[in-house]
Amino acid sequence: MGFEPSERALTISAQVEAFMEEHIYPREHEYEAFTQDQNNLWKTPLFVPELRAKAREQGLWNLFLPAEYEPWSPGLTNVEIAHVFEPMSRVLWAQSIFNCNAPDRGNMEVLAKYGTQAQQEQWLQPLLHGEIRSAYAMTEPQVASSDATNMELEIKRDGDEYVLNGRKWWTTGVINPDCKIMLVMGKSNPENDRHTQHSTILVPTDTPGFTVERPLRAFGSLHSPGGEGECRFKDVRVPVSNMIKGEGCGFEIAQGRLGPGRFQYAMGFVGLAQRCLELMCERATQRVAFGEPLHAKTSVQHEIARSRCEIEQCRLLVYAAAEKMDREGLAGARDHIAMVKIVGPQMAENVANRAIQVFGGMGVCQDTLLPEVFTRARFCRIADGPDEVHMSQLGKLTIRNTLNTAKAS
Ligand SMILES: Cc1cc2nc3c(=O)[nH]c(=O)nc-3n(C[C@H](O)[C@H](O)[C@H](O)COP(=O)(O)OP(=O)(O)OC[C@H]3O[C@@H](n4cnc5c(N)ncnc54)[C@H](O)[C@@H]3O)c2cc1C
Incomplete structure (x- = not known):
């Protein structure tokens, strides 16, 4: 390797x-x-x-x-x-x-992978040129959205158009005025089996019938200028040419969209956690309490050491995931992709939490990035699928691989 x-x-x-x-x-x-x-x-x-x-x-x-x-x-x-x-x-x-x-990078990848030439010219090119922004709308307020097959937003064909009706929430970036296009997942083929009932379709944000009903606060923050919105689709009409890949491919697209994105996202947490660690070390050398600098206290040394171990473990795991993707593609790297999604946010949450403690009061105010790293890491243990879902997938994969290896030997 x-x-x-x-x-x-x-x-x-x-x-x-x-x-x-x-x-x-x-x-x-x-x-x-x-x-x-x-x-x-x-x-x-x-x-x-x-x-x-x-x-x-x-x-x-x-x-x-x-x-x-x-x-x-x-x-x-x-x-x-x-x-x-x-x-x-x-x-x-x-x-x-x-x-x-995110979410532009995942959306651009979907369009590069599955988009028609016309879709790529109209939406991928301006996204790659940085002229517009995009959103991915899957999660719905009324159903448990960690199970993508639960989505209910209706996508119904009517002549040369599809008509969309339903609700979405936690749609990241949709409130930003530069967000011009959404990739929306909904149910188009209820007669099919569970994994081919859904489709992903392109919906421009200025389409009549689409509204952002309210911004959501994540741990009290509106995340301006991107924002997470709760959205309504009421008789939203788009041409049939806006369908991505084909009817029934929504679940496949949702799975594929998050493959390379997941190790990039986990490496994002490595970068943030490393920064928190460096800040923690600097603060520990500058601050004196009870006659000695904080870095002389064993408990602080241990928190720094634990953080360094966890960051390095995660960094190497991300490299391993990326290397496996290069060698075996997304299908071969599925177990590593699940691992980095589980490990990355939890690691950053731990490191930011320790750094906040070492900083004392300053650690919870706006003077450092620590509170934002802590809250982002925490909600990313839910966003893009909660920890438990990835752990169940990884557990099943591990059992299957172990049994296959045992049979072969
Ligand atoms: C800040 C933020 C940004 C987001 N951005 C987007 C976005 O851009 N687009 C989008 O579509 N969505 C987005 N989401 C939504 C996110 O992907 C969903 O919240 C997530 O998939 C979970 O769905 P849910 O909220 O319906 O929780 P539910 O499905 O109701 O799950 C609730 C809890 O049940 C437990 N649970 C669920 N399944 C299992 C299981 N198999 N085993 C054990 N326990 C389980 C977990 O503890 C889970 O947290 C975002 C969320 C946040 C917080």
């Missing part, structure tokens, strides 16, 4: 690090102050498009899309992507500067 960065990955990582030093870290407080100001609700700080243009000029753009998607992809392997994702994830909003943020 080779996890070492290639020359190309080393060069790009160094460029990303330099970009972070020059343009992103110096603006962290400005970004926080702007987005927390209620007068700026759903607005993006002016420097964001400027930084996106700079990143694009430097070729630090769309790096999330693996080589198999050429000509859309910049051509990196999954292991190379894993290496560049850590430095670009050390600030909560930095991935978006490089056009590598």
